[in-house]
Amino acid sequence: xxxxxxxxxxxxxxxxQTSDRIAVENPYTRQTIARIPLCGADDVDLAxxxxxxxxxxxxxxxxxxxxxxxxxxxxxxxxxxxEMSALITSEMGAPKVIADRIQVGLPLTVLGDTxxxxxxxxWTERIGNSLVLREPVGVVGAITPWxxxxxxxxxxxAPALAAGCTVVLKPSEVAPLSAxxxxxxxxxxxxxxxxFNLVTGTGPEVxxxxxxxxxxxxxSFTGSTRAGTRVSEVASATVKRVALELGGKSAxxxxxxxxxxxxxxxxxxxxxxxxxxxxTALTRLLVPxxxxxxxxxxxxxxxxxxxxxxxxxxxxxxxxxxxxxxHRRVLDHLEQARKDGAVFATGGPDAEVPDxxxxxxxxxxxxxxxxxxxxxxxxxxxxxxxxxYTDVDDAVALANATDYGLSGGVxxxxxxxxxxVARRMRTGQVAVNGGRFNPSAPxxxxxxxxxxxxxxxxxxxxxxxxxxxQLP
Numbered sequence: 486x487x488x489x490x491x492x493x494x495x496x497x498x499x500x501x502q503t504s505d506r507i508a509v510e511n512p513y514t515r516q517t518i519a520r521i522p523l524c525g526a527d528d529v530d531l532a533x534x535x536x537x538x539x540x541x542x543x544x545x546x547x548x549x550x551x552x553x554x555x556x557x558x559x560x561x562x563x564x565x566x567x568e569m570s571a572l573i574t575s576e577m578g579a580p581k582v583i584a585d586r587i588q589v590g591l592p593l594t595v596l597g598d599t600x601x602x603x604x605x606x607x608w609t610e611r612i613g614n615s616l617v618l619r620e621p622v623g624v625v626g627a628i629t630p631w632x633x634x635x636x637x638x639x640x641x642x643a644p645a646l647a648a649g650c651t652v653v654l655k656p657s658e659v660a661p662l663s664a665x666x667x668x669x670x671x672x673x674x675x676x677x678x679x680x681f682n683l684v685t686g687t688g689p690e691v692x693x694x695x696x697x698x699x700x701x702x703x704x705s706f707t708g709s710t711r712a713g714t715r716v717s718e719v720a721s722a723t724v725k726r727v728a729l730e731l732g733g734k735s736a737x738x739x740x741x742x743x744x745x746x747x748x749x750x751x752x753x754x755x756x757x758x759x760x761x762x763x764x765t766a767l768t769r770l771l772v773p774x775x776x777x778x779x780x781x782x783x784x785x786x787x788x789x790x791x792x793x794x795x796x797x798x799x800x801x802x803x804x805x806x807x808x809x810x811x812h813r814r815v816l817d818h819l820e821q822a823r824k825d826g827a828v829f830a831t832g833g834p835d836a837e838v839p840d841x842x843x844x845x846x847x848x849x850x851x852x853x854x855x856x857x858x859x860x861x862x863x864x865x866x867x868x869x870x871x872x873x874y875t876d877v878d879d880a881v882a883l884a885n886a887t888d889y890g891l892s893g894g895v896x897x898x899x900x901x902x903x904x905x906v907a908r909r910m911r912t913g914q915v916a917v918n919g920g921r922f923n924p925s926a927p928x929x930x931x932x933x934x935x936x937x938x939x940x941x942x943x944x945x946x947x948x949x950x951x952x953x954x955q956l957p
Contacts, residue, residue: 496678
């Protein structure tokens with residue numbers, strides 16, 4: 486049984502300085518499954534000071550030793566992978582197949598990649614008469630979301646620790662249990678006290694206290710664009726480094742020479758992944774106007790094939806949304822789409838869903854005006870908007886016609902033609918003809934999708950300061 490009534494500070498499970506608690510709900514049963522501390526600024530201060538105290542010794546530790554700790558973490562997490570997967574399914578409703586393969590499988594891959602990257606990283610290099618040193622930025626405040634609760638933690642904590650930083654983690658209060666289990670594993674494999682610390686609570690209270698703390702040198706945040714804007718504002722008072730991974734409204738462009746059926750199926754699958762709660766999801770399907778009706782029919786067929794149900798059932802592909810608040814937000818978006826004249830080709834707020842749980846049926850929106858909210862705003866549920874375009878220039882302009890720039894996709898029978906379109910998309914990553922996600926490649930966004938990059942050597946560099954030593 487994991488610890489959930491205390492916080493992890495300075496290598497010890499410690500009673501918080503408040504008796505207040507936050508209920509953690511299983512979004513399928515709608516029952517409370519745990520209660521976690523509702524920390525305050527004093528708890529944050531204790532955790533930050535523990536990280537600050539531990540920093541000098543951890544930064545001076547040989548890279549090989551830091552990497553060895555991370556590899557031990559990877560091995561123990563592998564042993565407890567099934568336990569972690571079941572915990573994530575219970576706390577945020579990820580279907581078992583997604584929890585096993587992505588919610589836990591991807592963090593394990595990222596841990597292994599971080600170990601390999603740190604071992605080969607250019608910590609020093611010679612440029613003329615200068616020795617360029619990459620050194621840890623300091624104490625990192627990591628603030629993570631609920632949709633990929635373990636992956637987003639590992640994508641920040643692993644490279645930060647590899648770089649020699651110490652960390653104070655604040656996971657989402659919606660899905661924090663996986664972070665408690667990770668803290669337990671970190672404790673068991675013998676990381677030095679204060680190198681990793683865990684506090685829990687709300688963003689306005691704990692997140693802001695962590696962001697504002699003068700002993701925090703960097704904040705790495707993943708979440709909504711609204712919350713990321715606030716993080717930047719609060720962090721500016723102490724001129725600390727900020728890395729933001731925010732929202733998206735990504736487009737899948739299907740060119741006129743592509744296999745339409747295969748491309749539409751791929752876009753629907755991507756859109757509906759994790760019950761639509763993925764920031765990189767291809768939530769806009771862009772197709773030639775003269776094949777619009779055919780594309781909508783194909784999208785409807787693919788969406789109706791996504792099975793809703795108990796997320797613990799291996800046959801389930803669409804689980805509940807992670808919370809009542811998330812459920813209400815998506816339904817509000819769908820009601821707005823109805824007011825704006827969209828057609829629910831399948832799904833919608835009135836569609837039949839399981840009797841229990843925060844479900845939204847897989848939805849395909851047709852007849853959406855380009856300026857409507859459903860064509861521009863992140864919905865964060867299993868909702869696909871189908872839009873028609875006239876030519877390639879129009880498709881690119883439409884793909885870029887949002888405030889976001891996190892992801893995208895292009896399909897064509899000619900890979901070079903698809904690549905030419907990908908180069909014109911103002912977004913941090915683009916998949917050509919369904920190219921698979923690469924956890925060693927840089928991950929991050931343009932514009933209001935954030936700044937900075939995660940994963941691979943690019944993610945490691947985010948947690949480093951660069952020093953030039955001029956030699957005689």
